[in-house]
Amino acid sequence: MAVKTRRYSARDVTILVIGLGVAIVVNVGLIWGPTLASVGLSGTDWNGIGPIEWIGGENYADLAGEYPPFWSAVRNNVLWLGFLGLIATPFGLFCAVLLDRRLRLSRVYQSALYMPVVLSLAVVGFIAQLVYSSDYGVLNAVTGLTVDWLGDRSINIWVVMVAAGWRHVGYVMIIYLAGLKAVDPALKEAAAIDGASESQTFFRVVFPTLRPINVIVLVITVIEALRAFDIVYAINRGRNGLELLSVLVTENIVGEASRIGFGSAIAVILLAISLGFIVTYLSQLFREER
Amino acid sequence: MNQRMPISRRNLLLGAAATFGVPAVLAGCGSDQPATPGKASGNSLGTVTIGSNASDEVPKKSLASVLESFTSAQVKINTVDHNTFQENINRYLRGTPEDVFTWFAGYRMQFFAEQGLATDISDVWREIGGDYTPAFKAASTGSDGKQYFVPFTYYPWAVFYRKSLWAEKGYEPPATLDEFTALARKMKADGLIPVAFADKDGWPAMGTFDIINMRTNGYDFHISLMAGKESWTDPRVRQVFDTWRGLMEFHQPAALGRTWQEAAQSLQQKKTGMYLLGMFVAQQFPESERDDIDFFTFPEINPAYGTDSIDAPIDGYMISAKAKNVEGAKALLKHLAQGASQNIATKLDPGTLAASSKADTSGYSALQKRGAELVSKASHIAQFLDRDTRPDFASTVMIPSLQSFVGAPNEIDSLLAGIEKQKANIFR
Numbered sequence: 001m002a003v004k005t006r007r008y009s010a011r012d013v014t015i016l017v018i019g020l021g022v023a024i025v026v027n028v029g030l031i032w033g034p035t036l037a038s039v040g041l042s043g044t045d046w047n048g049i050g051p052i053e054w055i056g057g058e059n060y061a062d063l064a065g066e067y068p069p070f071w072s073a074v075r076n077n078v079l080w081l082g083f084l085g086l087i088a089t090p091f092g093l094f095c096a097v098l099l100d101r102r103l104r105l106s107r108v109y110q111s112a113l114y115m116p117v118v119l120s121l122a123v124v125g126f127i128a129q130l131v132y133s134s135d136y137g138v139l140n141a142v143t144g145l146t147v148d149w150l151g152d153r154s155i156n157i158w159v160v161m162v163a164a165g166w167r168h169v170g171y172v173m174i175i176y177l178a179g180l181k182a183v184d185p186a187l188k189e190a191a192a193i194d195g196a197s198e199s200q201t202f203f204r205v206v207f208p209t210l211r212p213i214n215v216i217v218l219v220i221t222v223i224e225a226l227r228a229f230d231i232v233y234a235i236n237r238g239r240n241g242l243e244l245l246s247v248l249v250t251e252n253i254v255g256e257a258s259r260i261g262f263g264s265a266i267a268v269i270l271l272a273i274s275l276g277f278i279v280t281y282l283s284q285l286f287r288e289e290r
Numbered sequence: 291m292n293q294r295m296p297i298s299r300r301n302l303l304l305g306a307a308a309t310f311g312v313p314a315v316l317a318g319c320g321s322d323q324p325a326t327p328g329k330a331s332g333n334s335l336g337t338v339t340i341g342s343n344a345s346d347e348v349p350k351k352s353l354a355s356v357l358e359s360f361t362s363a364q365v366k367i368n369t370v371d372h373n374t375f376q377e378n379i380n381r382y383l384r385g386t387p388e389d390v391f392t393w394f395a396g397y398r399m400q401f402f403a404e405q406g407l408a409t410d411i412s413d414v415w416r417e418i419g420g421d422y423t424p425a426f427k428a429a430s431t432g433s434d435g436k437q438y439f440v441p442f443t444y445y446p447w448a449v450f451y452r453k454s455l456w457a458e459k460g461y462e463p464p465a466t467l468d469e470f471t472a473l474a475r476k477m478k479a480d481g482l483i484p485v486a487f488a489d490k491d492g493w494p495a496m497g498t499f500d501i502i503n504m505r506t507n508g509y510d511f512h513i514s515l516m517a518g519k520e521s522w523t524d525p526r527v528r529q530v531f532d533t534w535r536g537l538m539e540f541h542q543p544a545a546l547g548r549t550w551q552e553a554a555q556s557l558q559q560k561k562t563g564m565y566l567l568g569m570f571v572a573q574q575f576p577e578s579e580r581d582d583i584d585f586f587t588f589p590e591i592n593p594a595y596g597t598d599s600i601d602a603p604i605d606g607y608m609i610s611a612k613a614k615n616v617e618g619a620k621a622l623l624k625h626l627a628q629g630a631s632q633n634i635a636t637k638l639d640p641g642t643l644a645a646s647s648k649a650d651t652s653g654y655s656a657l658q659k660r661g662a663e664l665v666s667k668a669s670h671i672a673q674f675l676d677r678d679t680r681p682d683f684a685s686t687v688m689i690p691s692l693q694s695f696v697g698a699p700n701e702i703d704s705l706l707a708g709i710e711k712q713k714a715n716i717f718r
Contacts, residue, residue: 045718047682048380049405058715066711069690134544135552151490151547153697236490240546240693255377256681259716 035271042264049258059265070266073243076157077273080164080244081225088165089221092172097202099173100180114174116167125234128163153241160242164231168224172217179213180206215281222277226270245270335363335618341388341610342367343375352635360625363618383407387610389619395429395604396673397516398681399439402608403432409609410436414620418627421646425671429604440606440623441645443635445569446661447497447601447674448585455560456584463586467505467533470589474540477563484540486562488553489696492689495545496675497601498566499692503530504599505591509670512599516679518717522710528702533591535699545696568603569661570641580640583657587664599670603677604645680716687712 008016042059046052063070095113099106116124131138132149140146149159183206191201207214229246232238238247245266252263340357344350350369357365368388375382375392382391383402393399402408415437419427422441430439451461459480464470474484489495503512507526514520515527542553542562554574556562565571566588572580587597607626609619625631629649636644637653643661644651651662665671676684691709695702 049384049407062712062715066708066715068694068708069686132547133552134547135556146544148544148547151544151697153546153694156547236546237492239492239690240490240697243690252682252686255685256379258380259682259686262686262715 038264038267038271041261042268044261044264046260047258048260052261055261059262062262063265063269069239069243069248072241073245073248073266074269076243077225077228077245079157080161080228081222083161083165084168084221084225085218088168089172089217091165092169092217093176095169095173096176096180099177110173110177114170117170117174119167120230121164121167121228122230122234124163124167125160125231128160128231129235131163132159150235151240156235156241160232160235164224164228168221171220171224175213175217175220176210179210183209219281226274226277245273335621336615337364337366338390338615338618338622339366339368339388340607340622341375341382341391342369343372343392345369345371345375348639349635352638355638356626356631356634359631360622362621362625363615365622383610383612387612389613389615390607390609390622393439393606393608394673394677395426395439395441395606396677397679398673398677399430399608400432401680403434403436403438407611408432408438409611409613409616409619411438411440411609411620411623412436414440414623414627418624421627421629421648423647426604426645429671429673430606439608440627441604442606442626442632443639443642444602444604444645444665445642446665447501447566447568448587448661448664449564449566450557450571450583450585451564452557452560452579453582453584455563461563464589466589467591471537471540474537474563478540482560483542483556483562484564485537485542486553486557486565487541487545487696488548488550489545489693490547490549492685492693493676494550494553494567495692495696496684496688497568498534499530500601500672500675500678501566501588502534502591503527504601504670504672505588505595505597506530506533507592508595509599509672512672513678516675518679518683518713522706522713527706531695531699531702531706534695535702538696538699546693568601568641569643569657572641572657581656585657585660585664587668598668599672600664600668601674602665602668602671603674604671605642606645683713683716687716 041052043054043056044052045055045059095109099110099113103109119127129137129150134140134146134148134151137149139149147155150156187205187209188201191205196204227246228244229238229250232242232244232247233250236242238244238251249263249267249270252259252266340353342350342353344353353367357367366388370378379393379402384407393402399408415427415430418440422430426441427437430437430441432438455461459477461473461476464473477484487494487498500512503515506529507515511520511526515522520527542548542556545553550567550571551574553562553565554567554571557565557571558575558579569585572583575583587600590596607623609616609623613619627646629644629646632644632646632649633653636642636649636658640655640658643654643658643665651659654662672678675688679688687709691705695705
């Protein structure tokens, strides 16, 4: 038999153990450990100090049935995802397409649209307050309205999403712009020669070639929607119409409240939602590779 | 290229380790500063550490000045941002707390004392007890009857107004709810917004709830409601919200988008007629206009209780259970309990009053004198909703609920039923 059995030297083994071992320890300790701990704690009543008391699914029942901010947060997270996915992202693509046509001053527009991306969402939150504050805000001062943009719970989520979208548009635009620059001009020429109209060229030829970019943008949009936190926290600590799941987790666990079991239950719900997207995305990805 | 791989990977791991190490280092941060350098001589009790939430300029300065005259031990202050300190108090007290820490009286103190996170200081109280009224002693006593807290300063809640505006319009402080409503109506007719109001931060509305509840149902009911012993669907609670709803038309609209500072400024600018808030409202007035501020206690609603109760939250100091230098910490608390120490603070911060009865009130501003008089007349002193009940109930149930009431004052029944259900989940 000419098959050479591969032998690992002591050095190889050490490197393997250290290299793989550390990775596994870090992975289990920082990702799987806390995740499973959260799932475990979500079935308990614990204030962080006293004894841990097992109460089964009661936290989930309380959450769904008796905790008004919860449904409001679910609704807001869904709205957030819908707004970013259906309005901000397409608008970013639209801007990218316009800028790709080498308009005059396109660099200026490009910088103007991209500028908000360098701001942290918390900063965007502060800017939003300067604009929307009912007594001192720019918007009411300029238009002469007396709308309580941030305090009225039927409108505040919308104006905050506009502020968050302001940033998201620039982000998406720059990614698509890079993608569009990479599209082979020969494709467009060929389409033009075949008599395709502008919109046909875009939707039938250019857009399909952007597929990898679309996937990235989709993932970014979902992540942005689920992790939204800082902007509402900066505005009113995520209360009164601006509830988000991420805020409720923090509010219950991190604050003085320390309802660790209850907060963990909310975190588990957020995890389940995120897993839904991750599993869909990964299975899509693996199917293609096959 | 391949040979260099392990090195870069190792560096990566090192980098990762460094990253994970950072929070631990950060946790140890804060502005450590020896408050009394050069006072090392004569200190027999070593070093006492203080965890302070006095991150704002004035309280920070006043604590530092108070400690200058403390010579029996060296003091090291660790100042942490006010809100951060409060939110991390659980972890802080279980971790490596300083010997002495700033905290609040009432249920919020009892909560941590019950968990065994505070040191019993009944022996300190045997010495300083004579300097405090029984109400202060009660607010410093845990549910086991021992003392855990030394009151330092406090501030009463009342309805504030500008004397000049009231004199100009001929308004008189109301004594009953009917007079209050009549006054508000008159202000409205004069083009003023009668009652300044803000609840963006979630807690100011608690003050309104507290006072209407105490005026309607009395102090004992209020405290027992806060302790989770009464039902929120009780008609007596409903009565409170009904009364409040009746007053909402006189409150500044769009309150949920406004901070208390903005509401206080509207009072200062004479756009609003009066404002129910703590005495710290004075901070929003320029120094030259502070003498123009006056107040009256919220008017009587139920003659059985008159105006016998007010909110007057007490700030003070406790010793953590893990304190390393208990002797020094107790000496420091005795120092802080002295009227003279508290006078330094009340001089620097005009929005506070000294807790000790031995404090010298001759240096008080007119407003402080009136405040002290108000408190001495009250037979019951409540600590404010978020200090009189469990912290988790206050922050995760009461803040959203009161905000929802302010936003939609007509849906009282469903709101109260919701609070009652959530209360049952928390007070189990």
